[in-house]
Amino acid sequence: MTRTLAALLGTAIAASTLTAAQAQELNLYSSRHYDTDERLYSDFTELTGITINRIEGNADELIARMQAEGANSPADVFLTVDTVRLARATDMGLLQPINSDVLETRIPAYLQDDGNHWFAFSQRARIIFYDREDVANPPLTYQDLANPEYAGQVCIRSSTNVYTQNITAALIAHLGEAAVQDWAAAVVGNFARAPQGGDTDQLRGIASGECDIAMSNTYYFSRILREGDDQITPEQLANIGWVFPNQNDLGAHMNVSGGGVAAHAPNLENAILFLEYLASDQAQQYFSAGNDEYPAVPGVGLSPSVAALGIFRPDVIDLSDIAANVETAVQVLNAAGWE
Template identity: 70%
Template structure:
């Protein structure tokens, strides 16, 4: 058989085997995880709805949707952190939706008050430390500002959404004055100027640049599940604390999404969000990306369960999001880079 004939036959078979999609939805996503591919492909197979993806930075996607206005092809925005979800709502690029499925499955504190966004996975923002050098690690977020930890702390910059959200949560719990005192204390305890992402904060503990670091759990869980340079080979020296277990509980960051204000395929978009709340999709978030499911009762993957059980802060994240601007102002006032 000639190469030409073989190639033609292969193309014909591929054409026959390719799924025929009668409907579609357009997904704007700032989630850049390879494991999410399974979420998308399973939804397509189950529903016959083709997902067209545009990926980018969360803030850039929000700006793009604003610029596109009523002509935007976006059906869904998926992004990370309550601050960005609220930014999208305030920018007018999301719309309220009515879904009994989402209302029943997603806890109230992980929903926008106007149902413009819902959380689908969570990450606990906790403290990691060098077990060889730190005999008395901080047990609360407030402890991180204690002078006994002067020159020991690695943490993200003030422009990072994770930093903004945890300070906003402290404003919600303690008030602005106490939150500012905390920010000043943590800033005084810096081991180095903020640099890099969450994995880099943990690497700082391994390298000895700092003794204590704040990071989301899924970055550590990833190093448990597979090789992460500068972390996986040193797991034995890294300890961790879920803060505030005798108080409010560990702060949780959110990954979530909502239906676009001008969604051309609105019904399909709602179906997709409901799918993300299904048992199957919720298990993928844990097994594929080392996150905590948003839906209660979903089993954890080994890499997530490795870190143990803990009490999570159940503060209303819509209320927390209202303090984001105030949090950034406090960071600026105390000089936190």
């Protein structure tokens, strides 16, 4: 089984990675809530013989649980869907540095924690959507969302949402706190409604006519392209246009899903092997085909629903730089009155 996994990863994994004496299990704490991830887990078990015991829940709840469990925590791997929680778990001492040539080689450096406590395995571009009929000149950059011409048109998520915090932190890293403070205040002035709901609700807001412009992660829109939505008709969907922002400078902001090895992992080798599996071509293709995400590993093919959005330039800012600015981002959003 080790040889099969090694071939899958395109790298050499020592035959001693899996031994008869080693417990053939993995305790996974995950805040990913997608049914399609079942295929990732079952394939890993089939390849390695390692049974995955899952504890699923809200990321903050899982972090609190790991902290309360302390050195007695059974957690081997923590998997979640944003940089904010990965950084928080690292700062709280809940993750340990990972020594893996596979991860170092396959995952681009900017998608890794500087101290190798966590790695990103999939990405979602956070882009601008708009009503094709009502918006003749859609915003081409994140900064444009602050333009007075879009007053009363913008639907967006709340300041407590990690996606909002991430994009704000990224802009602070690029533009500086003072500039982003002005930007956030101006965007608040352009709100069509008080921030509410999830990303799909922002897209539904365009379809219903409640707003003309919204920000959402790409995989929500790609999922609607693939599966439809009971609140968006095909005609309304065809009227939603999209812009990958800042293609002439910063690039489109990327949110990630990633994971790390728990600080007191009882099955350390299995934990690292699981993360290496997530970096395999097979798993990377499934992140795209199963959940409409962009792979973290370069060169892996996209599913049709993802490829339909087109080619774009991503922001390749180091994720550690975003994590370092999240606290400031929260302060900026609060000062701007962003609910």
